[in-house]
Amino acid sequence: EPEVTQTPSHQVTQMGQEVILRCVPISNHLYFYWYRQILGQKVEFLVSFYNNEISEKSEIFDDQFSVERPDGSNFTLKIRSTKLEDSAMYFCASTRESYNEQFFGPGTRLTVL
Amino acid sequence: GNSVTQMEGPVTLSEEAFLTINCTYTATGYPSLFWYVQYPGEGLQLLLKATKADDKGSNKGFEATYRKETTSFHLEKGSVQVSDSAVYFCATNRDDKIIFGKGTRLHILP
Numbered sequence: 001e002p003e004v005t006q007t008p009s010h011q012v013t014q015m016g017q018e019v020i021l022r023c024v025p026i027s028n029h030l031y032f033y034w035y036r037q038i039l040g041q042k043v044e045f046l047v048s049f050y051n052n053e054i055s056e057k058s059e060i061f062d063d064q065f066s067v068e069r070p071d072g073s074n075f076t077l078k079i080r081s082t083k084l085e086d087s088a089m090y091f092c093a094s095t096r097e098s099y100n101e102q103f104f105g106p107g108t109r110l111t112v113l
Numbered sequence: 114g115n116s117v118t119q120m121e122g123p124v125t126l127s128e129e130a131f132l133t134i135n136c137t138y139t140a141t142g143y144p145s146l147f148w149y150v151q152y153p154g155e156g157l158q159l160l161l162k163a164t165k166a167d168d169k170g171s172n173k174g175f176e177a178t179y180r181k182e183t184t185s186f187h188l189e190k191g192s193v194q195v196s197d198s199a200v201y202f203c204a205t206n207r208d209d210k211i212i213f214g215k216g217t218r219l220h221i222l223p
Binding site: 004031045055103 | 145147149155158159162202206208210212213215216
């Protein structure tokens with residue numbers, strides 16, 4: 001069964017460094033998402049992406065964040081200058097049709113020191 | 114906007130006990146409702162869903178009914194197993210994004 005994959009599973013970085021989190025969505029899906037879950041808190045929407053552009057972004061998704069689909073398979077989340085409060089589990093999701101169920105990856109745990 | 118509220122955990126039960134995890138929603142329009150599960154060390158998996166009032170979603174022995182009159186989508190299972198130990202998230206959609214509850218951690222004791 002096809003699934004969403006994410007790499008790395010755990011990323012440790014120093015405050016102020018740039019990180020890129022990678023996702024490979026399910027191959028025939030067209031809509032892509034990033035969510036995050038700070039430890040002990042709820043899963044929050046960050047951004048949605050369709051047709052090579054951002055469809056919607058939350059207030060969390062400020063100028064330090066960017067997303068890209070650099071080729072036909074990868075979907076990346078970049079944090080330009082990480083802060084301590086960016087430490088969280090980041091989930092990628094995809095779906096074939098908007099408003100449908102979304103399929104989530106296993107997550108990348110980001111730790112900012 | 115659309116949101117869900119679910120019961121706080123953790124919930125600890127013995128194997129073969131009956132499970133209920135409460136979830137209520139607030140919404141404009143007619144949202145879909147979901148239960149996602151996160152097993153230890155894994156990502157979020159869709160457990161079941163319902164797209165309209167009175168729909169019942171079911172999977173792996175779990176059930177939830179979309180009740181408009183009580184704005185609820187409670188998760189139930191008649192006889193839980195140790196392997197059901199996980200975090201369960203009630204969720205709804207708003208536009209095309211998923212809105213999650215805080216999650217309920219479930220421990221099943223052998």
